[in-house]
Structures are given as structure tokens and as C-alpha cells.
Amino acid sequence: xxxxxxxxxxxxxxxxxxxxxxxxxxxxxxxxxxxxxxxxxxxxxxxxxxxxxxxxxxxxxxxxxxxxxxxxxxxxxxxxxxxxxxxxxxxxxxxxxxxxxxxxxxxxxxxxx
Amino acid sequence: xxxxxxxxxxxxxxxxxxxxxxxxxxxxxxxxxxxxxxxxxxxxxxxxxxxxxxxxxxxxxxxxxxxxxxxxxxxxxxxxxxxxxxxxxxxxxxxxxxxxxxxxxxxxxxxxxx
Numbered sequence: 001x002x003x004x005x006x007x008x009x010x011x012x013x014x015x016x017x018x019x020x021x022x023x024x025x026x027x028x029x030x031x032x033x034x035x036x037x038x039x040x041x042x043x044x045x046x047x048x049x050x051x052x053x054x055x056x057x058x059x060x061x062x063x064x065x066x067x068x069x070x071x072x073x074x075x076x077x078x079x080x081x082x083x084x085x086x087x088x089x090x091x092x093x094x095x096x097x098x099x100x101x102x103x104x105x106x107x108x109x110x111x112x113x
Numbered sequence: 114x115x116x117x118x119x120x121x122x123x124x125x126x127x128x129x130x131x132x133x134x135x136x137x138x139x140x141x142x143x144x145x146x147x148x149x150x151x152x153x154x155x156x157x158x159x160x161x162x163x164x165x166x167x168x169x170x171x172x173x174x175x176x177x178x179x180x181x182x183x184x185x186x187x188x189x190x191x192x193x194x195x196x197x198x199x200x201x202x203x204x205x206x207x208x209x210x211x212x213x214x215x216x217x218x219x220x221x222x223x224x225x226x227x
Binding site: 043044046087093099102103105 | 146154155157161168203205207213215220
């Protein structure tokens with residue numbers, strides 16, 4: 001699975017959009033981009049995933065560049081409860097996929113009042 | 114209803130003891146996992162089971178023995194506990210092994226070895 005690079009930390013004002021970047025320049029064609037987050041002392045929580053098209057769900061939006069070498073997770077209206085470590089993970093689907101998630105250091109997002 | 118549950122939540126024990134952590138999922142998923150999060154907060158896969166069969170063993174010492182009595186349960190037994198085993202252990206499950214399905218994580222078991 002391709003490696004990802006994220007900034008170690010970011011701040012965001014409450015009510016504003018939080019834009020979390022991720023670089024995955026060695027991503028291959030059958031690898032998806034996943035985002036999880038871990039709120040302090042809890043288990044990781046799935047947020048969203050995508051292959052090449054932009055995706056949106058009730059939690060967030062995922063913007064993947066056309067060359068797929070980077071992506072941005074957008075939390076449209078950040079709240080204090082969104083303070084967490086956000087992990088960008090690249091994972092294959094299909095045959096040969098073991099299902100494991102390889103977590104990096106992630107980005108610690110601090111939402112401030 | 115809790116989707117993925119683990120017991121106990123906290124476990125404090127002495128070096129050399131044997132202990133077990135239990136995990137249950139009520140989501141009807143085929144695949145279950147154990148992850149370890151060390152003191153530096155790195156999360157790393159340890160094992161995965163698919164339909165009660167071991168799929169991944171990520172060079173974990175053989176003191177760690179997972180057991181899956183059925184698809185809904187994946188327990189972790191640890192023999193001869195060492196100080197370095199102190200960590201938070203997370204159980205997770207997903208619908209199938211190879212598909213585009215998210216993993217659901219349990220609340221974690223904080224193991225402290227003294």
C-alpha cells in the first residue's frame with residue numbers, strides 16, 4: 001500500500017471549514033483513499049473514502065486531485081467535537097487485499113472556540 | 114446497541130501473567146482485526162480473521178494467540194506478559210475482507226503491565 005504524508009497538526013476556528021491535506025504521490029490505480037479519525041481515548045472512526053471522484057457524506061467531503069497524488073478532507077463546519085487525530089490511509093481493494101489499515105502519524109486537528 | 118465491544122476496558126497485571134481480551138461484534142461482519150496502539154500513539158495491525166480463519170499475523174510474538182470461536186467473536190490471549198505489551202488494544206470488524214468496506218472499531222482495552 002502506498003505511503004501517505006500529512007501535516008502533524010492544524011488549528012481551525014469553530015464553525016469554519018477544516019481542510020486537511022494528504023499527499024499520496026505513489027498511489028497506484030487500484031488503491032483507494034480512506035480517512036479515519038480518532039477522538040481522544042476512543043477507537044478510530046471511519047469518515048469517508050474515494051477512488052478518483054470527489055465524495056461527500058454526512059460527515060465530510062473528500063476532494064481527490066485529478067492525478068490522484070493528493071487529497072483534501074473537508075469538514076464544512078467544524079465543531080469542538082471534531083478535535084481529533086485524522087488519518088489518511090491508502091488501501092487496495094479486491095484480490096490480494098488483506099484488509100489491513102496502515103496508520104501513519106495523522107494530523108491532529110484542534111478546533112478552537 | 115454497541116457494534117463492536119471489548120472486555121475489559123482496563124486491565125492491569127504483573128509481568129509474567131497470562132491474560133485475555135475479548136471482542137464481540139453484532140454487525141454480522143465476516144472479518145475481524147486486532148490493532149495495537151503503543152505509548153507513542155502508533156496504531157498497528159496485529160491480526161485479522163476472515164470467517165474464523167487467520168489471514169494476517171503481522172510478526173507478532175507467539176505469546177499472542179488470537180482465537181475466533183465464531184464469526185462474531187475474536188479473542189486475544191497473551192502469555193507471559195512483558196512490560197512492552199503495555200498498550201491500548203483495539204478490535205475492529207468489517208463486512209468482508211477485500212471489499213470497499215469501512216472498519217468499525219471497538220472502544221479499546223488499555224493494558225498496563227507492571
